[in-house]
Amino acid sequence: MSLWKHPVESRANNECHIGMGEPSLLERVAMETVGRCGEDFEVDRIISIAFKKPLSTTEDTDEFGAPVDPAKRVAEHALIYAMYERERNAPAMFQGQRTLDILTDRVKSNFGGTQRMALVVLDQLDDGRLTAARVLPFLKHPDVSVSRTAAWVIGHHPEWGPDLVEHFREALAAVEPGAGSEAERERLTEQLARLAQSEAIQQLLAETAGSGAETAQVVALRAMQQSGLAATPSVWLDRVSAMLPQASEPGQLAAVDAIAQWRMPKEGHAELKAALVTVAGNKDSADTLRLKALQVASPLDAVDIALLQTLVTWTQADPELGLRREAVQVLGLAKLQPAQQASLLPLLGELGPLELPLLLPAFRDGEVALGSQLVERLADAPGVKGIRVDQL
Template identity: 25%
Template structure:
C-alpha cells in the first residue's frame, strides 16, 4: 500500500520485487539504503485499494490460462482482482481483470488463498474491523464476515488434495521424482521438500532427469528447487548442468539457485549468459554474478551496460557492480566522455553509492549539460545527495546561462538543479546576483523567483532581500507580481523589514496589480506591521465577497489571521457569516479570539446562531473564540453548543433519514457543486490533476466508497479519517497547540495543514508531543449549506469518479 502519495487516482500498486530493488513511496525510512537510480516502477497501479492479500495460483483447475496468475484482495474496493503476468523486457506488466466483486458495502476481502484442490478461498472480515481506511467510528460489530469458496462448477472433487494418504516416509527417490509431475499442486510442493530431505541420495537420480530430453520443464524446475535445499558441492554441480540448457525458463531457475548459493564455479557460465537472447536470462545472470561478488568480474558487467534493456536491467547491472565492489579506477574509466552514455550513467550511479568514492562537483558539472537526457537526469539525481557541491557548481550554472547555445538546452532543467542546491550560500548569492543582471532573460528571473519560494528554507538569505526588493520597484509587471508572491510565501522574522517593507508599501498603491497580488502585498505587510490599514481592510472585504474568483477568500482570510484586527474591523466581518460555507466559517470564528467588548460578543453569538453553516463550527474553536468575552457571552456559547450535540445513534438515524429522502442526482450539476465557492470542495480535494491537496485525492473515490459512505463523510467528517489524512494535535515545548494534518515531515521540520491555505511550519526541536485528534480538518455542516437536490447531485458526481 501507498506506493505513491494519493494523487490523480494512484496510491497502491503491485510490484515485481527484484533483488536489491527499492520502491516508493519516498520516505525517511529509505534513507541509507543502497539505490541504483530512481525508484523501480510498478507493474500495475491499483488506486486506493488497500490490498490486503496476494496469492499465486498454482493449479490448473480453473484452466491452464489461470495457472501462474496472481490474485489480490482489495479491502477498500470490495473485490478480488486477477493479474495475468506478461513478460515485458526483463520484468513484467499485468493484464488486470476483476474476478470477484461485491456491491455490498460491508464486504471487505482481507485475504485470498488457494486450497489444495485448486479452489479459491476468499476471507471477508465484514464490518467489524474499523482500523483500516476509512477509520470509521461507526463500525458494525454484528457484521462478522465469512470465508467463501470459489470453484469451477465443471470440476470434479480432487481425491486427497494434500497427499495426506501418501506414505511419504516410505517413498523412494524415484517415486518422489514421479510425484513432481502430479496434478495436485500441494503434492508437488511437498514432493520437493521430501526429495530435498533425501540429501545426497537424491542428487544422481535428479541429474538423470535434468539431462533427460523427455522430462518437462516444470519437473526440471521442481528438481532445481529441491537441489537448492541440499547443501554441498555435489548439489551445486548438479545445478550447473542446467546452466547449459537452451530452455530459457529452466535457465532462469538454475541461475537463481546458483546465485543464492554464491556458486563461484558457475561464474563462467553466468558470464556467457549475459549475452543471451532472452532478456530475463540476461537480468538473472547479472543478478547471480552480483550475488557471487567477485571483483574481477566488474569489467565484464560494464561491457554490457551499453545495451540496457529497461530500468530493471539497469538496476541489476548497477546493483551487481556495487555488490562485486567494483574499483573506483574501473568506474572512473567508464565515466570518461568517450564511453557510451549508458555505461557512463551506470558507472556514475555505482560511484555515488560507494564510500570514499572520490566524486566531486567537477565530475558532475559537465554531465549536467550532457546531450543524453538519461545521463543528465542521473547526474542531477546524484547531485541531489551532495548539496555541499553547490559552491563548486555555481560558476558552471553561470557559464551555461551566458552561452546562447547551451542556455535553451538546459533551461528546463535549471529549476530542478537550483532547487537541489538552494540551501547553499554560494548558490544563494548567485541567484540574487542573477536577478539584478540586465543580461539575464526575464524567463530565468521568473524561474529564480519561483525557486526562492522553496519550502526547505528555514530563513530568507540576506543576499536575496535587495534584489527581490528591486524587482518589486521595477516596471516589469510580471516580475513585480512574481516577486510579491515570493515574499508572501517567505517565513519572515522581522529582520527583513528595513529592506522589504518600503517596497511592499510602494506596491500596495501602484496601479495594474491583480487583486490576488494586491492581497499578497497586504499579507506580507501585516507580518512586519500587524496593524491593518482601513483601506486594506476595505479591499480584502471586497475580495472575500467576490465569489467569482477562486482563491480570493483564502487570501483575505490569510491577511486577517496575520493582522491584529481592531474591534470595528472584526465587527465588519459579521455580515460575512451568512454567506460563508463550512470551510471559511470556522476561520472567521477564530478571528474573534482576544476581543472582549460585550456588544461585539452579543452580536457575534447572534450571527453564529443564524449562520447557515453553523453546524460546522467545532466546539473547541468556538469556546476559544469567546474566552475573552464576558461570562454572559461564554454562557451563550456553551448553551448553544449543548443544543447542537448529537450522539452516535442520532447520527446513524440522521444519516439513514437523509439517504432515504435524496432525489436522483445529476453528475454535471454535481461537478458544479463540487467546484463552487460555497462548498469549496476543490480547494482541498484533487480530482485528476486539478484541485487542492489538503484532503484525500478523490479521483477514484466512486470505486472505493458507496453512496452511504460518501454521505457519512459529508455529514459527519470526524467519523471517518482516511489513512495519511488523520488529524493530529502538535504541542510545542512552550505549551502551544496546533491542529491539522501532517503534510510532510523531514529535514527537521513538520508541515501541518489546518485547512485550505492554512499551512504551519514547525521545527521538530520545538515539538513536545504529537497525538491523534478526533476532529477532522474538514468542517461539518456542509449538508446545511446545500439543498437536498444539490446534495444528491454532489453524491452522483463523486460516485461517478471511478
C-alpha cells in the first residue's frame, strides 16, 4: 500500500492485477492503490471493470442496491473506494467530470455497475454536484442495483422534498393497470415505501390514496403498507378513513392490508374502525374482504344483529374457504350483549379443538345462568380437548 506515494512505480505494479477474473484480495488492494495514486490514466481501467457487471436482479442486491454476495460486495467496495480516492486526491485534473459523464451519458447502458458506483461516490463527496434532477432519472433504471441505490441516495436528502413530490406525482399519474406494467408498479411502490419517512412523500401518498385513480390509489396504499414507519402519520389515518367506504374493492383490499401493518396510536382511531366495519357490512363485497376488515378492526366494541348473523354463518363455512377460524376469532374478541352471548351457545357443539378455544372469550363477564349453560355444553363439545385448563 505504500506504493500509492510513488505513482509511477505503482502504475506498473497495480495495473496488471486489476480486472483479472474473479475479485481477489490482491485485486482489491490494487484497485484501492490505483485510486490513491491520483492519475487520470487508471480511471478508464476502473470504469471498464465496473462495466463488466451484468444487470442485477432483486435476488442479487439488498434493499440499498449493494450485492448480497459477500465477495462481490467487498470487491465493489474496493472499486467505489478507488473511484472516490481518485476523485478526492486529484481535483485539479479530474474534477468529477468523468463521473458526471457516466451519470449523464450512460443512463441507458445495459451495465449498471458504473452508474451505481458513481452515484455512491458523488453522494459521499457531498460537494453539491449531486442534485435531485440528476438522481431522479435513475429510479427508472433497468438495473435493480442502480434504481435502489438512487432511492437510497434520495432517502437521505430531505432538502430534495419538493423535487421528489413533483417527480412521484407525475409517476403516480402515469401508472397504468394491467399485467404488462406490474413490474413498474412494484418498483414505484418500493421506492415510495423507502421514502415514506419524508413528510412531503407522506402527504403525497395520503392525497393519492384519498382521491387518485384506482391503480395509483392501490400503489400508494401498498407503499403505505410497506413503509414500516414507527408511527403512522395522522394524515394517513384520516384520509384512509374517509376513502375506505367509497373505494372500489381493489382499493378497499389494499387499504385493509395497509391498515393491518400500521402501528396504531394508543388511543386508537374511531373513524378508521368505523370505516372498516362499514366495509364489512357491505353484502355485495367478497366475504374474504369483509372478514379481513373485521379482523383488522378487532376487538369490536359492538356487533349489530346482521353482522352477528354473518359471522355465525362464516363459522359454519367450509374450512377450505378460510373463513371459519377467522370468524370465530372475531367473535371471541368482540364485546357482546348477554342475548348475543346466549345465541352463540349452539356453536360450542359444532367447533373443533382448534376453533373452540378462540370462541370462549366471547362469554366473558356473562351472567351466572349463562355460565352454567356454558359448562353444560362444554361437557359434550367435540372441541373441548383443545381447551387449556387456565381457559376454564
